[in-house]
Amino acid sequence: MEYLEPSQLGLAACILAAGYGSRMGHVPKAAIRIRERSVLEWQVLALRGAGVQDISVVVGPYQEQLCPLVSLCEAELVLNESKSAEILHSQIAAVKSHYRDRHGCDMMVLLGDLPFLQTHHFLRLRKLWEMRNGDIHGLVPMADGVRGHPLVLSWSAVQTIAESGQTDKGIRSWLSRSKQSVQFVEMNDPAYVRDVDIPQDLAQIEGPAELPLVS
Template sequence: MSADTLAPDTTTPSAIILAAGEGRRLGGRAKASLRIDGSSLLQRLGSALRGAGIHELGVVIGPYRDQLLPLARTCGAQVLQHPRAGATLIDSQRLALDHHLAQQGETDLLLVLADLPFLTAAHIQALLERWRQRAPSVDAQMPVVAGVRGHPLILSRRAAEAIAATPRELGIRDWLARHPERVLAVNASQPAYVSDIDTEADVEALRAALAPHIVSWP
């Protein structure tokens, strides 16, 4: 088989970043646009996913298209735009699942929130390695830090299809709760999996943790 006809890699998940939040507790800001030394959280996360060996990358965006579209393009990510305002997290999950099932063949799906400033390629690689070693009965995996579920979440193709077949008002959390025997919780000590940005206090804590690096809004 020549290099031009190699079969697609189905062992590495495709990834979709969920970046459609309204950022209300941040005064109406796109969380993924927050910058560390001039590089946005979205760009940093895109680089981390690429560094972990993920090639197929999408980004769900919502009300901040003008800010996030250029950032997504610098990541080489396909943009999935919500068709309406006020979309919920479940709406974002549904859009991501629909796109994945329509476009990504037999690959699994990695979903990750856009506002995880400490997440690196090494963190993602560790989860991917554990995913490849999972038992055949496992269809979902997430890191758990001190009892708190984190991100990224990885779903098998089979799980993605099963979730997509449930009523549209139900999200991924509902399916996970109803199928605990198919979910692998990976105990981890790294706070990067659960440290997100929701409030101005979170931004100030990030500034303190990363000083003297510059944390700023565009």
């Protein structure tokens, strides 16, 4: 059985933060502040603690609130030019940006509303990725049978999505078409799926949480 060595070109992460946050009261969930930092800042810190230095953030609405945070985190800004805030269009923007600017680099994709992910969660997933079978081009964490984030794609998978003429079908479509090349791993940890979707979810967070102001 062939196993892959860690990619010499490394791993780049993209955080999808282009939603409307309508169920949260129409606020950018990545900008929610927890213990003096935004969710976005905590995610970037955790990623960099796991050795993922190349980070981009897809932003759609709420650019006034999110663009300064992206700059503060020293991450790359990727604009979702679509009028839609559906995750599909964020995925499209993420894949196109990665394919254009990070040739040969594997890709980690995560949602911007997962505040419970910490460095050890990313380290665990990265170790699994580096030790995967050579036929595996996608890795998806699971928690109690529910698909989670971040998911990881090989450069080959990114290239296939970008060059197939089906970029507009998104990552989920590739996962469905390529099940033999995707490893679904039960992580036994709710942090991979535990988001903040409605105001009541903030009660789960340890420490004060503050919603951003939107004019």
